[in-house]
Every structure is written in C-alpha cells, then in structure tokens.
Amino acid sequence: MIEARELTKRYGDKTVVDALSFVVKPGEVTGFLGPNGAGKSTTMRMVVGLDAATAGTVTVNGKSYAKHPAPLHEIGTLLEAKSVHPGRSAFNHLMALAYTHGIPRRRVDEVIELAGLTSVAGKRVGAFSLGMGQRLGIAAALLGDPAIVMLDEPVNGLDPEGVLWVRNLLRSLADEGRAVMLSSHLMSETALIADHLVIIGRGRLLADTTVDDFTREASGGGVKVASAEAGRLRSLLAGPDVTISSSSAEELLVSGRDASQIGRIAAEHGVALYELTPQAVSLEAAFMDLTRDVVEYQSHLAESERKAA
Ligand SMILES: Nc1ncnc2c1ncn2[C@@H]1O[C@H](COP(=O)(O)OP(=O)(O)OP(=O)(O)O)[C@@H](O)[C@H]1O
Numbered sequence: 001m002i003e004a005r006e007l008t009k010r011y012g013d014k015t016v017v018d019a020l021s022f023v024v025k026p027g028e029v030t031g032f033l034g035p036n037g038a039g040k041s042t043t044m045r046m047v048v049g050l051d052a053a054t055a056g057t058v059t060v061n062g063k064s065y066a067k068h069p070a071p072l073h074e075i076g077t078l079l080e081a082k083s084v085h086p087g088r089s090a091f092n093h094l095m096a097l098a099y100t101h102g103i104p105r106r107r108v109d110e111v112i113e114l115a116g117l118t119s120v121a122g123k124r125v126g127a128f129s130l131g132m133g134q135r136l137g138i139a140a141a142l143l144g145d146p147a148i149v150m151l152d153e154p155v156n157g158l159d160p161e162g163v164l165w166v167r168n169l170l171r172s173l174a175d176e177g178r179a180v181m182l183s184s185h186l187m188s189e190t191a192l193i194a195d196h197l198v199i200i201g202r203g204r205l206l207a208d209t210t211v212d213d214f215t216r217e218a219s220g221g222g223v224k225v226a227s228a229e230a231g232r233l234r235s236l237l238a239g240p241d242v243t244i245s246s247s248s249a250e251e252l253l254v255s256g257r258d259a260s261q262i263g264r265i266a267a268e269h270g271v272a273l274y275e276l277t278p279q280a281v282s283l284e285a286a287f288m289d290l291t292r293d294v295v296e297y298q299s300h301l302a303e304s305e306r307k308a309a
Pocket residue numbers: 011016034035036037038039040041042043
C-alpha cells in the first residue's frame with residue numbers, strides 16, 4: 001500500500017505538489033492522471049525518495065521508502081525507462097540490480113522471459129527501441145516480486161501487442177493482491193486497466209474515485225429515451241425527484257429514474273420505445289471536463305475549440 005498524507009513539493013516559490021493525500025490499495029489498479037506538469041512524476045519520485053518532500057509524508061507498506069532494508073521487494077518502479085547504462089546488456093542490467101538484493105539469477109531469467117526480452121537479453125540497452133526499453137523497465141520493476149508496482153507511463157512506445165501485454169500483466173498483478181499504480185495520458189487505455197483513479201491538477205487532488213463512478217457522474221446520470229409517444233411518456237415518468245428534458249419531439253433525457261424503471265413504466269402503459277440508453281461519457285471526456293481549468297500547457301487550437309464549445 002502507498003499512503004500519501006498532505007504531500008507537498010515546492011521548487012522555489014512554485015508549489016508543484018500541493019498537500020496531496022491518497023492511498024493506493026492492494027488488489028487494485030490505481031490510475032494516476034493529470035495534465036502535463038500536474039505533478040505526477042514528482043509525486044512518484046517522492047514515493048521512492050528520489051525527490052524529498054517539502055512537507056507531508058508518503059509511506060510504502062507503512063514506512064518511508066528509505067527505511068526499507070530491501071526496497072525492491074516492497075515496491076517495483078518504472079520511472080524513467082531510459083535511465084539504464086546504455087553499454088550494458090539487458091541481462092547485465094538486471095543482474096546488477098539483482099546483486100543489490102541477493103536475488104538469484106533464476107529470477108532474472110524469469111523476468112526477462114516474462115517481459116518478452118529473451119531474444120535481446122544479450123544486446124546493449126543503448127540500441128533498444130523505446131518499447132524494448134519499457135519492457136526492460138517493467139522487468140526491473142518486477143524483479144523483487146514486490147507487493148507494490150508503480151509505473152510512470154508504462155505503455156509509452158509499446159506496440160498494440162505490448163499494450164495488451166501490459167494491460168493483462170497489471171490486471172493479474174492486482175488480482176494477485178498487489179497494489180498497482182500507473183500514470184498515463186492514454187485515457188482509453190486507463191479506462192480499460194484501472195479500477196480506481198487519483199486525478200490531480202496543478203499538484204492538487206481533483207478526484208479520488210472509481211472509473212465507473214467518475215464516468216457515470218460526469219454524464220449527469222441521465223437516461224436517453226426515444227418514443228413516438230414521448231409526450232405521454234413524459235407525464236408517466238414524472239415524479240418528485242425526476243427531471244426530464246427533450247432535445248426533439250421523440251427524445252427525452254430523464255434524470256432521477258434508471259433505465260429499468262423507465263422500461264417497466266413504458267411497458268406497463270403500452271408505450272413502445274425506440275431507444276433506452278443510460279448516458280455515460282468516456283473517461284477522456286470526463287477527464288477533459290474536470291481538468292479544463294488546471295491545464296498548464298495548452299495549445300491555442302485546443303483553447304479556441306474550447307471557447308467555441
Ligand atoms: N527539478 C525541478 N525543478 C524545478 N521545477 C521542476 C522540477 N521538476 C519538476 N518541476 C516542475 O514541476 C511541475 C510538475 O512536473 P511533473 O514532471 O511532476 O509533472 P507531470 O504531471 O509528471 O507532467 P507530465 O505529464 O508532462 O509528465 C512542472 O511544472 C515542472 O516544470
């Protein structure tokens with residue numbers, strides 16, 4: 001488990017992580033999201049002591065990272081896939097890490113195979129493609145068989161097979177009871193991988209929720225209904241906490257009744273429905289909506305599209 005409490009990082013007079021509190025729980029994949037410059041990498045670096053917190057605390061399985069005598073068994077990380085000596089082979093890189101913890105060669109061979117690097121294990125890492133580097137970084141993260149895995153942009157540079165591999169791998173790690181944290185800019189991929197979301201903007205917590213709740217709430221929770229008898233249906237569905245709007249003569253957007261209630265009421269009164277669709281927005285749309293005001297680096301095009309919308 002990772003627990004951050006009021007975690008804060010300042011560079012000069014700029015606060016890049018601002019009193020951030022969250023928990024990454026075992027058995028779940030937590031997606032860590034935020035626009036460019038939101039403070040994700042800085043937060044992840046503080047988790048493993050690469051950056052010192054200005055205030056607040058963060059613990060890894062109950063202790064600060066530096067207090068663990070064998071940290072590779074507690075948390076495996078991929079923070080900067082290219083931070084590997086370019087002249088070393090993948091095998092030697094992993095062996096060097098393994099020596100620091102008395103991890104046997106057998107485990108190095110295992111993670112090389114798991115990451116699909118067997119055929120290139122003897123090659124210089126400097127000649128690796130971005131995707132191969134990512135695979136090596138993930139192999140290194142898994143080396144100590146840790147209870148927590150924390151990965152910064154793990155699917156960056158991977159081909160579709162690699163993306164699928166990471167998705168299945170992270171799912172199985174969480175299903176084994178490990179705590180998995182990943183940052184990503186790929187919303188559709190995060191929606192498929194993550195159970196939980198921690199979303200930050202300008203260093204502050206914006207949302208701590210599940211993927212399902214986040215996308216449902218962003219949609220307003222309405223149900224779209226279409227019928228030739230929309231007017232009659234409207235009065236049948238009316239109630240104290242029900243709001244109904246219509247975008248055309250045959251369409252209603254109903255809040256306050258779920259799809260099964262609407263279907264039942266329509267059937268009881270012999271009203272034929274053409275459509276009955278619970279409204280949900282994509283994670284991307286919900287994310288854009290939430291982070292609209294905290295985007296630090298924005299293109300002029302995106303800005304003018306937003307103003308026009
Ligand atoms: N060593 C440093 N000195 C000064 N400012 C820094 C330093 N490291 C990061 N920052 C600033 O902190 C802010 C957060 O950066 P960080 O890399 O943590 O964001 P991020 O959410 O990971 O962004 P991205 O999605 O672009 O990777 C940025 O404004 C960045 O310029």
